Each structure stands twice: as structure tokens, then as C-alpha cells.
Amino acid sequence: MKNIMYRDAILEALDEEMARDDSVFCMGEDVGVLGGNFNCTVGLMEKYGDLRCKDTPISEQGFVGMGVGAALRGLRPVVELMFGDFIMVAMDQICNQMAKITYMSGGQVHVPMVIRMPMGGGRSSAAQHSQSFHAWVAHCPGMKVVVPSSGSEAKGLLKTAIRDNNPVMFFEHKMLYTAKFDVPDDEDYTIPFGKARMVTEGDDITIVTNSIMTIKAEKAIKKLKAEGIGADLIDLRTIVPLDTETIIKSVKKTGKLLIVDEGHESFGISGEIATRIMPEVFYDLEAPVRRLGTADVPLPFSPALEFPLIPDDKKIYAAVREML
């Protein structure tokens, strides 16, 4: 175990998997010479060569599609999009090609490919560099969707993603890149998909989160704990597959559910979770399911305007207090 930054945990995962398997390679804008816009691929080009850490032109549709083609030929591309917002430039290759080729071919081929990208607001990056599109891609069958909440989570989940034989959309949170976490050294440290992490346990409420919202919820829970309130905090880890079993079990115990997700509040993860679990927990609920998401407006530039739109520990704390 060592204490390293989230971005270095990602780099470690990439390095270890590239060392372990010659078919793994990175590709994307500025991943080579620069080592990635957020420094997640530093040194990989020097270590593994140009072909295995390929700097591309600004052609998202083109190089995402090349990843698909290379995956069909047995390689394991890890394609980096500099910002999650840029999936929109490559959406044909992501949704119409990558996610569907296995199905359309009747299972003749598989597409073992990972697309890594930062998500989320908080950096005054305005409306085209702050979005959280994990729900968009979760809506399209054929891709797994991963939203790691810490350095160790990022490392273990990325290694699983690279070893998975299906397309994986891997959303890193840009506000976590420089945060430090205890991260296991073990080269075979992987985290299975579809198994949520119980971060804290308590009897009063269930809080379901993913990505950075897990950390924000932890902060709120600390304050609540001091006031004698206990919460089950469930960090989803993956949106697809979704671990409804853990949520249902917890809600049956607590009777209350708050879902916190950085995607826009409407038509997203929270509505999906609430609906999915409802048949199982309807008679156990002691209050309406509640959710916190980013307000349904584009992310503004000014911190004065941006911060109030995104869920944080204070909002989580307030929501829990209101529900109890």
C-alpha cells in the first residue's frame, strides 16, 4: 500500500497492464510526449514506444473508431478522450459501432476496449468541459460503465476494465486527479464489476453515490455521525452492471434512500435506480426516495454560478436531515 494521487493510480494500472499484456496500448490526444492532459500516461511512451502510447491528431471519431478496429483484431486499446464531453464528437463510433458490433455479428467478435475520460465540474471549465455523461452511455446497451471514486478504486477498476472482453466507458473525475489515496501495490489487484462498495454502515438512511459524490457524501456522513445519525453509504463503482441487490438490502434495513449523482438530475442514474428497486422495497420505504443531481442547466463558467449547481456535502447533509 502506498499513498499516491488518483492520476498516479491510473498510471500504475496502465503501466502494469501494458507490462503484463503486449496487446494493451494507449491512444489519444497528448497521451505520448505530454503524458496526458491530466498526466495519467506520463512516461508510457518512453517505456513502451510510440505505437503503444500513440499521440493522435484531434480526431476523436477517427481514433475511437481505430480503437474499435484494433480491438476486432485482438488488441486491447485504452483510448483516452481528453474530456468526457468529447464523446459527443465520437458518438457514432461509441454507440453505433463499439457497443453493437458484438451483437450485430451474432457474437462472432468481441471488442475488448476501454475509453478513459474525465468527467465532472468544479474547475470553471464551463459548459463543454464539465459534463458527466455516464448516464448517456449507460442508456446504450453493449457498454460497461465505470465511475471510480478513489485512487484505489480507480486502479482496481481500470485493471478489471482492461482485462474485460467488452467495451468499457471509464469515467475519471477531474477533481480527484491530484487527490491522494492509499493504493494497493499488488499487480493483480482488481475490483470486480457489478459489486458496489459499502463505504460506511448505519441504520438511519441509505445514500447511493458514485465517483466524487462518494467523497462528498463521506464528509456529510461524518457530520451526521457526530449528531448520532448513521448511514449506509453505497459507492456504485459501476453503473453498468448495476448492483441493485446491495441497494435493496440496505434500503430494506434503513427505509430511506437518497441517491446522489453528478449527472443532470433529470432522466439520469437516480431515476433509474429508484425505479429499479421500487418493486422490492416499496413496502419498506418510510419516506419518498430523494435524489440530488446537478441542476438541469448547462454548467456555467463562473465559480459563483457553477458551484451552487453541483451536489456537495452541505446539500447531502441538508437532504438527509430533511428526510429523517
Added chain:
Amino acid sequence: MTKQEQKEMALKFYTIMYRTRRFEEEVFEFYKRGLMPGLAHLYLGEEAVAAGVCGALEDRDFIGSTHRGHGHLVSRGADLKRMMAEILGKETGYSKGKGGSMHIMAMDKGILGANGIVGGEIPIATGSAYASLYKGTDEVTVCFFGDSAANEGAFHESVNMAAAWNLPIVFVVENNLYGISVDIRRVTKEHHIAKRAAGYGIEGITIDGNDVSKVYETAKEAINKARKGDGPTIIECLTYRWQGHHVGDPGIYRPEEEIAEWKAKEPIIKLEALNFLTKEEIDEIKESVEKEIQEACQFAEESPYAPESEAYTDVFVD
């Protein structure tokens, strides 16, 4: 080329082109009889492009194909029975009926798949070429697409990267003049796609796409060049589709005289006119191809549909 070699080539290409022609005619028949779900985009009239290009490939090579892909697949040697069954949506089809006409894939023949998105296969085929470079093997990937796909961003992005990195790929543009109803001359100033090659620093060649030997020779040279590591080429094959964009599109947007003019110089007649083959040889080819086609049609028609449960498989693999 010796006379004997000419004869062998003519036999080979006549067989492939006639097989494609008859396959497509039967697809059309299935459509008219109401036995084919959805639509298909027929390759009738363009047979020489696929035949000539695929004839120049080795078994280990790869192709990327389009919505008008039957000809590419037949020419590449895909199983006619499984193709026709897929087009009819049957369980015995290449994709168990999940793909249909626009998504036939046959990895055992190096066919990376037909594609329902215009230009969608271009980055994928380019990625296949990248994989060959990466592995240090000498397979070449050929990417087929139409003139309209060349106006998609995917074309520009892919050709640029393929050129920059000398990828072992050949881009084959089937310029049939129309994107559904829109005449290329109405939406581009420069009508010849191959001229764009200069902008990427690679070679672009425009040829008569209905002349199978010309297609073959040009493709062979470009494929050899790609195999040697000397990078991509754009080959623009001028050709014409006889039918509308898809079955059921009467194609009224094209002048009758234009259709007649192109039909007069269609690939099969063109090859016959060279007199490399005797009438007996041609009849023999036709007879044997007819047998294959009828077998494929019968197989497809008699095959069952997959059970409903099949719809839920192959979304993910283990």
C-alpha cells in the same frame, strides 16, 4: 500477361462478378416476394470493383464494407448460404438474424463487417491496419466506401492518420455519382474523390470501376505498396448502381439516358467483349453459379428464425 493467364483471370473474375450479380438479383426477388424483412442496398452494376479488389487480396487480409456490402462479401468468399440466411433474418445467418443485410460480418474471411452508418467502417478499417502495423504482420486492410462517405468527417480523420503513420490500408471509393438522390456534382466542387489524396500526401488514382482487370491491377499495386510498408492509396472506381439507393427506391432522380449509358458499359458485358472466354465457358460458369445461388436461396428460405430468447444474447461476452 500470357494468353493463358488472361484466360484464368477472366474465368475467375467472370465467376465472381456473375455470382454477385445473381446473388443480388435473388435478394431483389426475395424482397419483391415479401420474404425479406427491411431493406437491402443492391450492388448491381458495381460488381467489378469488389471482384477486382478482393481478387488482389491474400487470405490473411481484411476488408471493411458498407451498407451496399453484399458484393464485397461475395467477392471475398463469404458463405452464400449464411449470407442469404442473414438477409432473410434467419438463425443460420452469419449473425443469427441480428444484423441483416447491412451488418453481415464474417471474421473467418477477414470481413470486418458491413456497416449501416455511411463512413462508419472507415475508422474501424484504419484501426485494423493499425493492428497489423502494431503486430508487425503484413496483412493489408482494404476499406470500401462510397463517394458520399468521403464527405463524412470519418473519412478525413481516418485517411489523415493512415497517411501520417503509413498504415497498410487501401481506401477504395466506389464513386457511383449519387448519395441516395443527391448527385455528387451538386454537393462537391471537385467531383473526383481521388484528387483529395494530394491533401493527405498520398497517391490517389481514378479508374474505370467497371473494368475488372483495371481494378485488379490497380488494387494489386496499391496492396503491394501497403504490404511493403509504403502507406495507403486512394483508388477511386467510377461506377454506377443500376437500382435506386435500396430495393424499393425507383431511383427516379436519375435521367433514363444516364442509366442506359452506364448499363451499356457494365462490368460483365465489358469482360465478355474482351473475348477471353468462349460462349461454352461462360455457360459453364453460369450453370455452376446458378446451382450455388439456388442452394443458398433454398437454404435461407428453409432455415428457421431464431427463438425469441436469441435477442437477449451477445450483448456482452464473458
